[in-house]
Amino acid sequence: MPEQKTVATTGNSVVAEAFRQCAPDVVPAYPITPQTTIVEEFAKFVAQGRVHAEYVTVESEHSAMSACIGASAAGARVMTATSSQGLALMWEELHIASGMRLPIVMANANRALSAPINIHCDHSDAMGARDTGWVMLFAETAQEAYDNTIMSVLIAEDPEVLLPVMTCLDGFITTHSIDRVQLMDDESVAGFVGEYVPQNALLDTDNPVSHGNFAGLGGPYFEFKRAQREAIDRSKAVVERVGKAFSDLSGRPFALIETDMMDDADVAIVVIGSTAGNVRHVAKQMRAEGLKAGVVKVRCFRPFPHAELAAALSSVKAVAVLDRAESFGAEGGPLYLETRSALYDLEHRMPVVNYVYGLGGSDVKLELIRSVFDDLSDIATGTPALHGPMYLGAR
Amino acid sequence: MSKWDISDMGSWKSSQFPLGAVIPDAGNSRDYVTGGWRSMRPYRDPETCTQCLLCWIVCPDSAIRVADEKIADDTFNFDHCKGCGVCANECPVEAITMSPEGCELPGVK
Numbered sequence: 001m002p003e004q005k006t007v008a009t010t011g012n013s014v015v016a017e018a019f020r021q022c023a024p025d026v027v028p029a030y031p032i033t034p035q036t037t038i039v040e041e042f043a044k045f046v047a048q049g050r051v052h053a054e055y056v057t058v059e060s061e062h063s064a065m066s067a068c069i070g071a072s073a074a075g076a077r078v079m080t081a082t083s084s085q086g087l088a089l090m091w092e093e094l095h096i097a098s099g100m101r102l103p104i105v106m107a108n109a110n111r112a113l114s115a116p117i118n119i120h121c122d123h124s125d126a127m128g129a130r131d132t133g134w135v136m137l138f139a140e141t142a143q144e145a146y147d148n149t150i151m152s153v154l155i156a157e158d159p160e161v162l163l164p165v166m167t168c169l170d171g172f173i174t175t176h177s178i179d180r181v182q183l184m185d186d187e188s189v190a191g192f193v194g195e196y197v198p199q200n201a202l203l204d205t206d207n208p209v210s211h212g213n214f215a216g217l218g219g220p221y222f223e224f225k226r227a228q229r230e231a232i233d234r235s236k237a238v239v240e241r242v243g244k245a246f247s248d249l250s251g252r253p254f255a256l257i258e259t260d261m262m263d264d265a266d267v268a269i270v271v272i273g274s275t276a277g278n279v280r281h282v283a284k285q286m287r288a289e290g291l292k293a294g295v296v297k298v299r300c301f302r303p304f305p306h307a308e309l310a311a312a313l314s315s316v317k318a319v320a321v322l323d324r325a326e327s328f329g330a331e332g333g334p335l336y337l338e339t340r341s342a343l344y345d346l347e348h349r350m351p352v353v354n355y356v357y358g359l360g361g362s363d364v365k366l367e368l369i370r371s372v373f374d375d376l377s378d379i380a381t382g383t384p385a386l387h388g389p390m391y392l393g394a395r
Numbered sequence: 396m397s398k399w400d401i402s403d404m405g406s407w408k409s410s411q412f413p414l415g416a417v418i419p420d421a422g423n424s425r426d427y428v429t430g431g432w433r434s435m436r437p438y439r440d441p442e443t444c445t446q447c448l449l450c451w452i453v454c455p456d457s458a459i460r461v462a463d464e465k466i467a468d469d470t471f472n473f474d475h476c477k478g479c480g481v482c483a484n485e486c487p488v489e490a491i492t493m494s495p496e497g498c499e500l501p502g503v504k
Contacts, residue, residue: 015463071442099415099416100414100415100416100417101414101415162414162415172426173440200413200414200415200417200419205418208420208421208422209417209418209419209421210417210418210421210423211397211415211417212416212422213417213418220404220407220409223407223408223409223412223415224409224412224415226409227409227410227414228410230409235437
């Protein structure tokens with residue numbers, strides 16, 4: 001078993017620690033609130049000689065991801081971090097990184113997108129990138145942010161996958177709050193992630209290759225996209241396998257979706273990220289008051305665990321999906337759309353309602369979560385479910 | 396010629412293509428016939444040409460042939476000449492002239 005020490009620190013500092021322990025060759029990064037302290041601390045590790053990485057200071061996130069792509073194509077283990085507008089500025093490169101099948105690992109500190117300007121937590125940034133071909137993990141706590149980051153390296157570099165992985169943690173709530181975290185010793189992490197053996201490295205001069213090629217009209221573009229779809233489908237088993245291996249090593253649980261009190265639940269909330277803790281807390285209170293409440297937390301959003309989610313929710317009477325992001329003009333938020341789709345094939349479909357909450361860091365008070373369970377209790381006993389997303393706590 | 400045999404690429408399944416659209420071979424641009432892009436065709440007048448080799452230096456597609464340190468009689472590699480006219484423009488004695496291309500271009504079906 002690895003040696004683990006318990007520390008009180010922030011999500012960002014343990015992500016930086018995970019970066020150092022995974023020993024990337026190249027880290028190109030541009031600072032943005034609330035991601036800044038990840039790259040700041042990592043830069044300090046480089047300056048102190050505690051990690052032998054090429055730390056590239058770039059002039060924008062567009063350049064950061066471009067440098068990541070170049071370095072990864074060259075054959076380096078590459079990591080970076082961003083947030084919000086920074087992720088938005090990377091948009092075209094996000095597609096290039098996945099299309100070129102480069103196993104880049106990026107931490108994303110979830111933050112709202114402008115306008116109006118807002119630096120606080122929601123999932124609009126990551127959800128906006130949900131179709132860019134990246135594997136996406138979400139952390140509830142600083143501990144999960146640390147664990148997900150380490151797992152991401154092994155998932156990305158798996159020969160069955162070879163896709164970039166985005167490891168998300170909630171801006172400020174998780175990035176900046178002091179939390180209790182167990183850190184593994186360096187050797188155990190190094191042993192877990194192993195040495196990266198790149199395929200098609202540009203620096204392998206004995207086997208010269210050309211990256212970034214053209215596959216235009218009449219060319220095999222369509223076939224390359226199909227290969228990408230097959231890879232991200234395969235990644236589900238790899239995420240589970242790596243999660244199991246990490247779980248065995250660390251003693252901490254991992255699953256694509258994590259369920260609480262679902263065995264006999266009548267109503268359930270589906271949620272992503274730090275709010276899962278609030279929901280669990282309120283669900284226990286509701287249980288004490290007689291409502292059989294359950295919680296499903298989605299930890300892996302891409303590939304989306306449709307079958308697992310459907311199985312977990314198959315016997316409840318009403319489901320509420322909490323979305324910390326909008327999909328303007330759609331029937332609801334991104335998690336709602338995925339969840340409803342996952343439940344479509346069930347023999348007995350239950351009402352599924354959607355709440356958009358916490359945009360721009362607006363407070364997710366316990367009484368708001370309670371109001372959702374109250375609504376679910378009513379729906380489960382016959383009250384018609386409201387259609388369209390409800391704005392939880394918005395005036 | 397490229398070592399990478401792509402002659403039956405049209406029948407490949409998605410799993411048969413190299414990872415991430417990589418071309419697993421170097422120096423293959425020679426195999427890519429780009430002469431079909433040409434709309435103007437260069438002609439070199441051997442009487443006027445002074446064999447200064449400036450055209451060979453400036454050609455961006457390395458499409459000027461040289462043999463025995465002289466511009467070859469078969470001057471232009473029309474599989475790769477895109478008809479940009481840089482050679483004609485730079486020729487100090489105006490030995491190269493450009494004229495509109497016909498329809499029989501390499502790689503054009």
